[in-house]
Amino acid sequence: MTAPVLAVEGLSIDARTPAGPRRVLSEVSFALAAGETLCLAGESGSGKSITSLAIMRLLPKASLRVAAGAIRLEGRDLVGLSDRAMRRVRGGAIAMIFQEPMTSLNPVMRIGDQLIEAIRAHQGAEDATARARAMLDAVRISDPARRMGQYPHELSGGMRQRVMIAMALSCRPKVLIADEPTTALDVTVQAQILTLMRELKGEFGTSIILITHDMGVVAEMADRVAVMQAGRIVETAAALPLFTAPREDYTRTLLAAVPRLGARAGTDGPPRVTTQPLAATPAGTPPVLSVRDLSVTYRGARGWFGGTAAGHKAVEGVSFTLQRGRTLGLVGESGSGKSTTGKAVLGLVPFAGEVLLDGVAIAGLSPRAMRPLRRAAQMIFQDPYASLDPRMSVGAAIAEPLAIHRMGTAADRRDRAAELLRRVGLSPDHASRYPHEFSGGQRQRICIARALALEPRLIVADESVAALDVSVRGRVLDLMLELQETLGLAYLFISHDMAVIERMCHDVAVMRGGRIVEAGTRRAVFEVPAQAYTRELMAAVPIPDPARRPEPRRAIA
């Protein structure tokens, strides 16, 4: 075997804290062979991003410091390199692409200038423009000449990530570090970007370090995998054996938690998590939620004198009903209108059409008349970090809906908050603590407790587990299933994640461009999708099994 392109040896990193240094990465070692794709896989806080930033020497100096170890690029240690020499390595021998294509490009600089600048930084000035255009062509962007003069906000997320890749590969780096490069992208776009990376790896002879939390992406991309947890590498193995015969417990847990599309095939509903008999809905009760011909138009910016830009139809002609104790999944890519639909049924955005909550039309209700209805329907949001007031104790946050609706005395509300905390698997004495003391999963439980405070019959869950690690995600989903079985809750479950939808839902509506393109029982939609778009969505989901990896497509010369 030839010498590795990049070798990380015993890398340890300390965080500076007021209480002295705290180790956040310990004794991490791996080697990257020429032409290899190595995946650093792990959940949040495992140290995978810190490792990559350390290789680039982009760690925030004020807070993180390499305590020990070496990072050798073709034998040369980068840790002690001068800043000037390191700048030549960055973007030259090692390039990096990041998770957020929306924010990773300079918003006030033309695409072309950003590319040219990267080329000039390492390879001199002549023909940089032509080479920049050729790079845009290489990442299969349509109309590269025009893109050169455009600004980032004029491009979609997928295109921006292609630009990032073009920029990273423009100086033919030996190593490309890709930090969650597709996490922020829609699943069909993710599939395109992953394919592109596989193809370009061959064309440019680059080795790749791919950092991801998604075991499906790992299975599709990795030659070898290093599983990380809490700042250490738990296990390193070739991709196939890692998936088929993981040696370490943690790897096994991680793999077991990975949602697999098709896992619920042959069943009609989500898995049962309690033994309690399901309450039957008496015939003739109105559905919890009934939506007919719902449309939402976002008005363009309005000037002083009523001059309006043309409105944008976010949702158009959407109809569905949702019965007690059932879950309807709204699935679709960004911009499909699924979140807007969720907001509209709660009366949070103006809409046209008919929305009946418990049989009562909510259109045109005054805020006062809407109030009792708000008790019946609650929402859980995507980001448990942003949806809790950091200055409000958890108990107060859970009791707040009760206070708003003037229910019970302060003491009653405190008792209720304690009871709700227990209900979602937390301890009642957590009530006096503040959100920052909790993990993401615990915070989402708090949000669920808050939503439950008013004993709603409907909960709109908008990407409620998207921000959580897989292992935590499973437990939160189980909690939601348990609450549904015991309380008869109806969920409007909004997600871009096909596997999560499959696990949670009885019925599914696939949305695209503001319309429902296909709807039916989850079993029907997932097992015999009628629409090409639904099939496309399902096919784009990475399969967490390296043996079923898609054939490498022929590189376009």
Add this chain to the structure above:
Amino acid sequence: MAALFLRRIVQAALILLGVAAITFLMLYALPADPAVLLAGRNATPQTVANIRHQLGLDQPLAVQFWHYLVDLVQGDLGRSFNQKTAVAPLIAARLPATLTLMAAGIAIEVVIGLTLGVVAALRRDGFVDRAVMTMSFVGVSTPQFLVALLLLYVFAATLGWFPMSGYGTAAHLVLPAFTLGILGAGWYARVVRSAMIDVLGQDYVRTANAKGLSAPRVVLRHALPNALLPVIAMIGIDIGQFMGGTVVVEAVYGWPGIGQLAWQAIQQVDIPIIMGVTLVSALAIVLGNLFADLVAPLIDPRIRTA
């Protein structure tokens, strides 16, 4: 862009109309009777009545306001009570001095403020940062007349580098411009510092670093342009403030600008001049905002499509 421009012009006209109406009404709220003022202390009631009739002050309020507006549109700001000449040329004569001082003051505060703000952000929490922030705090909280007198004492009276007061040469401009500039720079430094700290933490700055660009290029080409928007807004505000005259600075340095004109007019209750200066000040604020609205899209392409 053109639509935006047009909309702003219409808004500006409406704002000016409002200001004109308010100043006009304030004139009537004043206890001073212009006719009495004009006629002098020893005039007979008959003379006062004549003057009142001459000025049209005996006509209904609405009619007077209409005449006032019609004159205004024609660029006629009325006649000064004391100087017995038209107000518009009086203000126009003062405009070059005011505009020169405004431009120089803004240039100085922007240059100093930007430099200090960027340096402070790059050396965040270090000694330089603390020093700059302390200085800017002093700058922000020091009254203009104090700085003006200090500069006068040191650079004019003691060192004799610059003239004590007056107008005409570049040397005359230095001290008043620095008085405005030093004080304004304190604000700019603070705003630029916080904007830069925010921008330096953005993903695209990390991308720029990951490309292997030199530190100056990362700061000047990637970070700074993104931190300039608040500066543009502040320049817009300063245009509005300084163009209406800087009374204190002009008074200390004997600078023949609009501020001085206004100050004298107030002392003499020369109402047409006061009204004229008020309108010009309002126009200046409108123009300053217009400037900010038009320049911001040049810096940030995302505003252009809006």
